[in-house]
Amino acid sequence: MGRGVGSRSGGGAAQPPWHSLPDEVWEHAFSFLPAAADRGAAAGACRGWLRAERRSRRRLAVANCYATSPRDAVERFPSVRAAEVKGKPHFADFGLVPPAWGAEAAPWVAAAADGWPLLEELSFKRMVVTDECLEMIAASFRNFQVLRLVSCEGFSTAGLAAITEGCRNLRELDLQENYIEDCSSHWLSSFPESFTSLETLNFSCLDGEVNFAVLERLVTRCHNLKTLKLNNAIPLDKVASLLRKAPHIVELGTGKFSADYHPDLFAKLEAAFAGCKSLRRLSGAWDAVPDYLSAFYGVCEGLTSLNLSYATVRGPELIKFISRCKNLQQLWVMDLIEDHGLAVVASTCSKLQELRVFPSDPFGAGQVLLTERGLVDVSASCPMLESVLYFCRRMTNEALITIAKNRPNFTCFRLCILEPRTPDYITQQSLDAGFSAIVESCKGLRRLSVSGLLTDLVFKSIGEHADRLEMLSIAFAGNSDLGLHYILSGCKSLKKLEIRDCPFGNKPLLANAAKLETMRSLWMSSCSLTLGACRQLAQKMPRLTVEIMNDPGRACPLDALPDESPVEKLYVYRTIAGPRSDTPDYVQIV
Amino acid sequence: MLVMAECKGRDRSPSSSMDSSTHPALSTASAACWPTRPDLSTDLRLGLSLSTSLSSSSSLQAAESIPSMPSRNQVLLSWPPIKPFLRSALAASASRRRRQQTLFVKVYMEGLPIGRKLDLLLLDGYDSLLVKLCNMFKTPITYADVYQQQVPGVKAAHFLTYEDQDGDWMMVGDVPWNLFLTSVKKIRITRTDKC
Numbered sequence: 001m002g003r004g005v006g007s008r009s010g011g012g013a014a015q016p017p018w019h020s021l022p023d024e025v026w027e028h029a030f031s032f033l034p035a036a037a038d039r040g041a042a043a044g045a046c047r048g049w050l051r052a053e054r055r056s057r058r059r060l061a062v063a064n065c066y067a068t069s070p071r072d073a074v075e076r077f078p079s080v081r082a083a084e085v086k087g088k089p090h091f092a093d094f095g096l097v098p099p100a101w102g103a104e105a106a107p108w109v110a111a112a113a114d115g116w117p118l119l120e121e122l123s124f125k126r127m128v129v130t131d132e133c134l135e136m137i138a139a140s141f142r143n144f145q146v147l148r149l150v151s152c153e154g155f156s157t158a159g160l161a162a163i164t165e166g167c168r169n170l171r172e173l174d175l176q177e178n179y180i181e182d183c184s185s186h187w188l189s190s191f192p193e194s195f196t197s198l199e200t201l202n203f204s205c206l207d208g209e210v211n212f213a214v215l216e217r218l219v220t221r222c223h224n225l226k227t228l229k230l231n232n233a234i235p236l237d238k239v240a241s242l243l244r245k246a247p248h249i250v251e252l253g254t255g256k257f258s259a260d261y262h263p264d265l266f267a268k269l270e271a272a273f274a275g276c277k278s279l280r281r282l283s284g285a286w287d288a289v290p291d292y293l294s295a296f297y298g299v300c301e302g303l304t305s306l307n308l309s310y311a312t313v314r315g316p317e318l319i320k321f322i323s324r325c326k327n328l329q330q331l332w333v334m335d336l337i338e339d340h341g342l343a344v345v346a347s348t349c350s351k352l353q354e355l356r357v358f359p360s361d362p363f364g365a366g367q368v369l370l371t372e373r374g375l376v377d378v379s380a381s382c383p384m385l386e387s388v389l390y391f392c393r394r395m396t397n398e399a400l401i402t403i404a405k406n407r408p409n410f411t412c413f414r415l416c417i418l419e420p421r422t423p424d425y426i427t428q429q430s431l432d433a434g435f436s437a438i439v440e441s442c443k444g445l446r447r448l449s450v451s452g453l454l455t456d457l458v459f460k461s462i463g464e465h466a467d468r469l470e471m472l473s474i475a476f477a478g479n480s481d482l483g484l485h486y487i488l489s490g491c492k493s494l495k496k497l498e499i500r501d502c503p504f505g506n507k508p509l510l511a512n513a514a515k516l517e518t519m520r521s522l523w524m525s526s527c528s529l530t531l532g533a534c535r536q537l538a539q540k541m542p543r544l545t546v547e548i549m550n551d552p553g554r555a556c557p558l559d560a561l562p563d564e565s566p567v568e569k570l571y572v573y574r575t576i577a578g579p580r581s582d583t584p585d586y587v588q589i590v
Numbered sequence: 591m592l593v594m595a596e597c598k599g600r601d602r603s604p605s606s607s608m609d610s611s612t613h614p615a616l617s618t619a620s621a622a623c624w625p626t627r628p629d630l631s632t633d634l635r636l637g638l639s640l641s642t643s644l645s646s647s648s649s650l651q652a653a654e655s656i657p658s659m660p661s662r663n664q665v666l667l668s669w670p671p672i673k674p675f676l677r678s679a680l681a682a683s684a685s686r687r688r689r690q691q692t693l694f695v696k697v698y699m700e701g702l703p704i705g706r707k708l709d710l711l712l713l714d715g716y717d718s719l720l721v722k723l724c725n726m727f728k729t730p731i732t733y734a735d736v737y738q739q740q741v742p743g744v745k746a747a748h749f750l751t752y753e754d755q756d757g758d759w760m761m762v763g764d765v766p767w768n769l770f771l772t773s774v775k776k777i778r779i780t781r782t783d784k785c
Contacts (some may be wrong), residue, residue: 094668151673177675205675285679310679360680362670391670418670475669500668 023048027056036061055079062086063520065127066545069577070108074115082121082146083112089523089571090473091498092126093151096525096569098549100584105129105152113140121146128152131159138166145197146172156181157208165190172200174227182208189214198222202229204253204283209233220245229253232285236292237265243272251305252276254284261291269295283307283332290317300324304351307332309358314338323348329384332356335370335391342374346381354387359418362391372399379406387412394425395452400434404441413438414449420476420501423453430454436461439469446493449473456483463490471496478502488512498523506533513540521573529570531590532563537572538590545579546590547571558588693771699727699748699779710774715767723750723779731779748779 030053033039043053057077062068062085074080087103105127112119119141129152137144144167149155157180163173164187188210191198198218203210210233219225225246230239234255243249269292273279279299283306286293290313303325308318314336322331322341328349335357337345345352355378360368372395379385379402386409395417424431431452439445439462446468450458454477462472463486470493477483485508487497497519505528516522516537531548538546548558549569579589672680691711698705706726713719724731732746750762753776762770762777 091668093673094671095674096668177673287683309676312683358672358676359670361684362672362677362680391672416670420669473671475671 023052023055026052030056031058058082060084064573064575065103065108066573066577066580067520067575070111071115072577074111078115079118080116081119082123083108083116083119084123084125084148085127086125087127089498089521090126090496091500091523091525096500098584098586101549101587102580102582102584103127104582105133109133109136109140113137117141118143120144121148123148123150124152125150126152128154129159130154131156131162134159135162135166138162141167143169145169146174148172148174148176149178150176151178153179156183156185157187157206158183158185160187161185161190164188165192168192168195169197170195171197171224172227173198174200174202175205176202178205180206182206184208186211186214188218191218193217193221196221196223199224200227200251201225202227202253204229204231204255206231207233212238216242216245223248225249227251227281229283230255232256237268240265240268240272243276247275248278249276250278251281252279252283253307254282254286256287257284257292257311258287266292266295270298274298277302279303281305281307281330283309284311286311286313290315293317293321296321297324301326303328305330309334309356312336312360319344325349327351330354332358334358334360335368336360337374338369339371339374339377340369342370343377346377349382351384352378352382353384355382355385356389357391358389359391362418372396375399376402376406379403384409386410389414389416389449391416391418393418394422395431395434396424396426397429397431397434397437398424398426400431401437404434404437408441409444410438410442411444412447413442413445414447414473415451416449417452420451421453422451430458432458432461436465439465443468445469447471450477451475453477455479456486459483459486463487466490467492469493472498474499474502476501478504481505481507484508485511488515494518495520497521499525499527501526503528506530509533510536510540513537516544516572517541517574519574521571523569523571525569527570529567530563531558531561531565531567534567534570534590535563543574543576544572545575547583548588548590550586550588558590695774695777697723697726697777697779699729700781702727708777710771716763716770719762720750723777727779729779732782747782749782750777751780752777 026049030039030042030049033042036059039053039057043050054077056079058080059082060073060077060080062073062083065085065087085105085108087105088097088101091097092101103126105124108124109122112122113136117140120143122137122144123146129149134155137147139162147163147167147170155178160173160180163170195218199222201218210231212234215234219228219242226249228242228246228249229251230242230253232255234242236257239254239257243252273296276299280302282296282299282303286308293313300321301324304327306322306325306328307330309332311334313321314334318337319341322328322333322337323344326348328345329351331345331349331352331354333341333356337357342357345355357370357374370392372392375388375390375392376399379388385407388410389412392415395415423429424434431450432455435450435454435458439448443465445466448462448466448469448471450462450473456479459478459482462469466472469491472487472491472494474487474497481504483502484499484504487494488508489512494515500523502524504524509524509529510533534546534548538544547570548567549571551568583589693710694707695710696705697708708722708726710719713722720731727748729748730746731748731750751759752762752770752774753759754773755775759778765773
C-alpha cells in the first residue's frame with residue numbers, strides 16, 4: 001500500500017516517507033472520499049490513516065442508534081458537522097413494535113451538544129424526539145442549519161417553536177411523517193422577521209392550522225426557498241397565492257388539493273403554476289378533483305418526481321395528466337392508476353427510475369384493475385427503471401420471469417401481494433420460479449421484499465445468487481428451517497433481515513450465529529423460535545444484543561420462563577456498546 | 591381460508607393484551623385460531639380510533655368498502671405493510687366515501703300500519719340503532735345480545751328482528767354490525783310476548 005510512492009521521488013532532495021506526511025495532508029486527501037464505506041476502508045489501513053480519517057470525518061451515519069453509545073461516536077469523530085441516526089427497526093412502521101420501545105434521541109443530542117459544538121445538520125429516523133431535545137438543539141449549535149425528522153414522535157409544535165426561534169441560520173426544516181402534537185404554539189411566527197435563510201420547509205405531516213399571513217410573509221422574504229411542502233390545512237386558493245410569492249420553487253407539496261370547482265380559482269391556479277418554471281417535484285393529498293388537474297399542465301413537462309400516493313384521483317384525468325410528464329424519473333401512485341394507466345406510463349416516461357404503486361383499498365374486496373400486467377409493461381419499456389415497490393393482488397411466475405429478463409438493472413425490488421401465500425393465479429404453483437429469476441438476473445439487487453406463496457427453494461436461489469443483497473424482507477413464506485438456513489448461509493452482503501410469520505425455528509439461527517455479527521440487524525416475529533435458543537445465541541455471541549419482546553400486558557421476568565417458551569418477537573443486532581439500559585418492561589435482553 | 595389451514599394449532603396462549611371476544615370482527619370462530627393478536631396498543635397510540643365495544647366504529651371497518659365482509663386481513667392490523675400515515679389517510683377517505691352512501695331500510699313496529707325509514711349508514715352499531723329506534727317509536731326496545739343480560743326491573747315490551755337477503759326473519763344482534771349491514775332488508779319491532 002503506497003510502498004512505491006516514496007521511492008518514486010525525483011531529484012536528489014530527500015523526500016519524507018509517505019507515512020510521515022502530516023495528518024492534515026491525509027485529512028485533505030480523505031475529504032475527496034465522500035462515501036462512508038470508502039472512508040471506513042481507508043481508516044482500516046493503518047493507525048496514521050485511522051487517526052487522520054476519524055478526525056476529518058464530517059458526515060456520520062449511525063444506522064442503528066444502539067450499535068454504539070453516543071459518547072463513543074462523538075469522541076471517535078470529533079469534527080462531525082452532519083449526523084444521521086436511525087432508531088427503531090423497520091417493522092415498527094407497520095405497528096409490530098409496541099410503544100415506548102426506546103430509540104430516544106435525547107442521549108444523542110446531549111452528546112452532540114458536548115462534543116460537536118459546530119454541528120450543522122441533524123437527522124433522526126424512527127426515534128423519539130422530545131421538545132427538550134429540540135430546545136437543546138436550538139441552544140447548543142451556533143451554526144445549526146438542517147433539521148430532518150422522519151417517522152419520529154414525542155415532540156410538539158412547542159418544540160418546533162424553539163427551533164424556529166433559536167436557529168438563526170436554519171436552512172432546512174424537513175418533517176416527514178412524524179407524529180407531532182399540536183400545542184397551537186405559533187412555531188411559524190417564531191421565525192424572526194429578519195430571518196431569510198430558509199431553503200426547505202416541509203410541514204406536511206402537521207395536523208393543525210398555521211397562520212397563513214405569517215407563512216406568506218416567510219415565503220416572500222426567503223428568496224432561496226426551493227422546497228415547500230404544505231399541510232392539509234392550507235386551502236387551494238392560498239396555495240395559488242403562495243406560488244405567486246415563490247415562483248422559483250423546485251419542490252412543492254400541495255397539501256390537501258381539494259375544493260369545489262370554480263372557474264376563478266382554476267384560472268388563479270393555472271396562472272400561478274405557469275409562473276413556476278423551476279418546479280421539478282410535486283406531491284400532495286389530491287382528493288379526487290380532476291377538474292383542477294389541468295391547471296398543472298404547464299409544469300408537467302418539467303416534472304422529474306410525482307408523488308400521488310395520497311391522491312385518490314383516478315381514471316382518464318389522471319392518465320391525461322401523467323401522459324404529459326415525459327421527464328418523470330420517480331413516480332409514486334395509487335393502484336387507482338390501474339394496468340392501462342401503467343401502460344401509458346410505460347410509453348410516456350422513458351426516463352423512469354423509480355415506481356411505487358400503493359393499495360387504495362387494502363382491506364376491501366379488490367375492485368381495482370391493477371395486476372401483474374402493469375408491472376410487466378413498465379419493466380419492458382422503461383430502460384432506466386431500477387427501483388420498484390408494487391402492491392397488487394395477483395402475480396404469475398411468467399410475469400416475474402419476463403420482468404427479470406427485461407430489467408436486469410433492478411437495485412430494489414419489493415413486491416407485496418396483498419393476500420398472504422397467494423400462488424401463481426394461473427398455474428396455482430408457488431412463486432419460487434419467478435423470484436428466483438429476479439435474483440438470478442438482477443445482479444446488482446440491493447433490496448428485496450418477497451410475497452405470495454413461496455417454499456424453501458426460493459430462499460436457496462436467493463442465498464446463492466443475491467450476492468449484493470443488503471436488505472431482505474420476508475413474510476408468510478417458506479416451509480421449514482431450511483429456508484432461513486439458505487439465507488443466512490448465503491447472501492454474502494446481507495445487512496438487514498426482517499422476517500414475520502414464517503415457520504423458521506432455532507436450528508438455522510444457531511448454526512449461523514457468526515453470520516449475525518456481519519449483519520446490522522435481524523428481526524423475527526411470529527416464527528417458531530424458543531427462549532432456549534435465544535439464550536444460547538446470546539451466550540455464544542457476546543457482541544450481539546438479543547432482545548425479546550413479550551406482550552406488553554404481561555411483563556414476565558425471562559429468568560422464570562423455561563427454554564421451551566415460544567418467543568414472539570426477536571430483534572438481534574450487533575453493538576460495541578453492550579446491552580442498552582433503557583428497555584421498557586416488555587423488552588428483555590437475553 | 592388459506593391461512594387458517596396453515597395454523598397448526600400451536601398450543602401457546604394468545605399473547606395479546608386484548609381478549610379476542612371483545613372485538614366483533616374476532617368473535618367468529620375462525621379467528622380464534624390465530625396464534626397471536628396484533629398489537630392494538632400501537633394503533634391506539636397512532637390515533638386510529640379503535641373501540642372495543644360491540645358498536646365499534648373502528649377505522650378498520652371504516653377502511654372497508656360497504657357492503658363487504660370484514661376480510662381476514664383486518665385481523666392482522668400490521669398487514670399489508672403500509673405506513674400508518676397512509677393507513678389513516680385511506681381510512682379517512684373511505685369514511686368520507688361511506689358518508690356519501692346511504693342504506694335506507696323500512697322499519698315497522700308491530701301493530702302500526704305505517705312504517706318509518708332509517709339510514710343505517712348513519713349509525714355506529716347496534717347500540718346506536720337501539721337508541722335511534724327507541725326515540726323514533728317512543729318505546730323501550732331490546733335486541734338479542736342485551737336480552738340475555740337484562741337489567742332486573744327493566745322489561746322491554748319490544749325486541750328487534752330483521753328480514754335478511756334470504757327472506758328469513760332473524761333476531762338482530764347475533765352477527766357483527768358490518769355483516770348485518772350487508773344482509774338486512776327490513777327491520778321489524780316485534781312484541782316480546784310473541785316469542
